[in-house]
Amino acid sequence: MPVVETATVEDTASGRAPGRPRDTTLEAAVLAATVDLLLEGDTRDVTIAAITERSGVSRAAVYRRWASREELLAAALDSVRSGVELTRRGSSLETILSAYEQAAVAVDGRVGKLVKKRVALGLENESLRALSWERHVSRRRAPIAAEIRRGIEAGELDPSVDVEAMIDLINGLYYYQFVVRADSDDEETRSRVHAAVKLVWEGALRRPVAGVG
Structure with missing residues (x-):
């Protein structure tokens, strides 16, 4: 496969102005190649050399976008995940339940395998785990955190609720x-996620103030 470069020395010096958008086509090719290699076999074989050979993108072009193998792996593992999309429902609980139920079904066989890969790689590689958290996972939590805070402001949840801890609990149940767990159909998974989110939510409900009322 021919190796693709994104810019010559002359391009960098004059023709490519600072701030010019990156070639997203090349980025997509590298991420897709990395994902394919992760799914095919041992993660130790997913080297920069293997990625450049599979994608047809040069090593120099890869390192212009990702400073390290860990950074690229973190981006590739996140590239198959869709962002959390919240559709407003009657309450914050209903809004979050809907989001997690949809996300549970969206984790199909391919994405599910990559979720497991990410967990395993994170346990083995502290740098990869930190990059995944800082650049991808923490950002995906933001809409859920905002909705929980909305529930607190609306009086639905107790003001003492630790938002980050609550998300950790829900996500832990979700990833489990x-x-x-053994493979099950979408309806079973959706039902378990629904029950788990409700259980956590009920523990965070606003409590009546002692001696009031």
Whole structure:
């Protein structure tokens, strides 16, 4: 496969102005190649050399976008995940339940395998785990955090609720379905996620103030 470069020395010096958008086609090719290699076999074989050979993009072009193998792996593992999309429902609980139920079904066989790969790689590689958290996972939590805070402001949840801890609990229950439990159909998974989110939510409901009322 021919190796593709994104810019010559002359391009960098004069023809490519600072701030010019990157070639997203090349980025997509590298990410797709990395994902394919991760799915095919041992993660130790997913080297920069293997990625450049599969994608047809040069090593120099790869390193212009990702400073390290870990950075590229983190981006590739996240590239198959869709962002959390919240559709407003009657309450914050209903809004979050809907989001997690949809996300549970969206984790199909291919995405599920990559979720497991990410967990395993994170346990083995501290740098990769930190990059995944800082650049991808923490950002995906933001809409859920905002909705929980909305629930607190609306009086639905207790003001003492630790938002980050609550998300950790819900996400832990969510990931358990794909990392630990045996395969099951979408309806079973959706039902378990629904029950788990409700259980956590009920523990965070606003409590009546003692001696009031």
